[in-house]
Amino acid sequence: DFPRASRTICPDIRVSFEFFPPKTVAMEATLWESIFRLAPLRPSFVSVTYGAGGTTRERTHATVARIARETIVKPAAHLTCVAATRDEIDEIVKGYWEAGVRHIVALRGDPQDGVGAKFRPHPQGYENSAALVAGVRRIADFEVSVSAYPERHPESASVEADVDVLKAKIDAGATRAITQFFFENECYLRYLDKVRSKGVDIPIIPGIVPVQSFKQTANFAARAGASVPQWLADRFEGLDDDPQTRRLVAATVAAEQVLDLVDRGVRDFHFYTMNRADLVYAICHLLGLRPNPEQKAA
Numbered sequence: 260d261f262p263r264a265s266r267t268i269c270p271d272i273r274v275s276f277e278f279f280p281p282k283t284v285a286m287e288a289t290l291w292e293s294i295f296r297l298a299p300l301r302p303s304f305v306s307v308t309y310g311a312g313g314t315t316r317e318r319t320h321a322t323v324a325r326i327a328r329e330t331i332v333k334p335a336a337h338l339t340c341v342a343a344t345r346d347e348i349d350e351i352v353k354g355y356w357e358a359g360v361r362h363i364v365a366l367r368g369d370p371q372d373g374v375g376a377k378f379r380p381h382p383q384g385y386e387n388s389a390a391l392v393a394g395v396r397r398i399a400d401f402e403v404s405v406s407a408y409p410e411r412h413p414e415s416a417s418v419e420a421d422v423d424v425l426k427a428k429i430d431a432g433a434t435r436a437i438t439q440f441f442f443e444n445e446c447y448l449r450y451l452d453k454v455r456s457k458g459v460d461i462p463i464i465p466g467i468v469p470v471q472s473f474k475q476t477a478n479f480a481a482r483a484g485a486s487v488p489q490w491l492a493d494r495f496e497g498l499d500d501d502p503q504t505r506r507l508v509a510a511t512v513a514a515e516q517v518l519d520l521v522d523r524g525v526r527d528f529h530f531y532t533m534n535r536a537d538l539v540y541a542i543c544h545l546l547g548l549r550p551n552p553e554q555k556a557a
């Protein structure tokens with residue numbers, strides 16, 4: 260019998276939130292509403308993604324810099340090795356340091372042609388994620404997070420090969436890994452056992468995706484190499500035209516997942532927010548997080 264930690268308010272739950280840089284004025288408004296709604300929950304950090312092929316360089320920078328300027332939340336900037344020279348990437352990294360940003364999520368990235376296309380390092384670029392981590396650490400004393408794949412990266416020969424890459428990133432200076440999203444907690448827990456048994460001791464934070472749209476999530480999962488269990492499809496069956504029920508089901512599914520992880524001793528969670536606050540806010544509430552009243556008022 261597990262002690263049901265999720266039934267009490269655990270004082271040591273920590274969360275972080277991931278956003279993507281907005282493309283339009285309307286999307287920008289939604290993003291900032293979400294940031295201002297979630298910020299009073301005192302996340303450890305909020306991160307902003309970097310478009311495939313480096314396509315959002317300016318927008319990522321602008322969003323991260325505004326978070327640094329206008330909120331008390333610590334921002335983290337995602338950065339990839341794709342389609343840029345080392346000098347160009349180093350300039351971006353220095354720009355972040357000057358803007359007061361102290362945390363980079365360093366990734367190899369996918370080519371601009373999309374997932375499945377072969378990654379070719381730029382001839383003068385960083386050749387892989389470990390080289391990027393080392394490059395960022397050489398420039399300044401950044402905190403560096405990296406990716407981890409409980410169900411294997413789609414290009415990877417085996418989980419073992421993934422673990423070797425993770426170890427190379429840690430040797431290069433990474434201090435935290437955030438996982439690709441998953442729906443079966445057993446998958447994450449097995450992966451955690453495996454990496455711990457291989458001497459990996461940095462935090463491996465589970466990445467949680469609330470299912471805003473089942474179709475979209477299933478497509479995304481297929482590209483990312485995350486499996487979508489039949490029970491999840493069953494839960495959303497028949498709800499394509501019923502957004503209201505879908506949202507209630509989505510909140511329930513994600514709450515079940517995180518509360519089960521709490522019962523198994525997990526205390527850190529990274530949420531893929533898709534720039535929407537409501538589901539994530541509700542799940543954080545169930546995790547026992549309450550807004551800081553002063554920040555809420557501000």
Ligand code: FAD
Nearest residue numbers: 308309311337366367368369388406412415421424437439
């Ligand atoms: P790595 O961890 O370096 O490698 C992933 C796998 O590829 C390895 O495990 C290994 O199997 C194989 N591999 C890599 N290098 C080698 C090698 N030298 N030899 C053999 N095998 C190798 N993408 C974006 O474009 N922008 C983002 O902002 C972004 N944010 C992300 C955030 C998180 C938390 C995660 C999990 C992913 C994110 N991605 C993002 C996706 C990521 O860029 C892709 O999954 C990409 O294909 C791999 O990048 P990586 O840093 O995860 O690769």
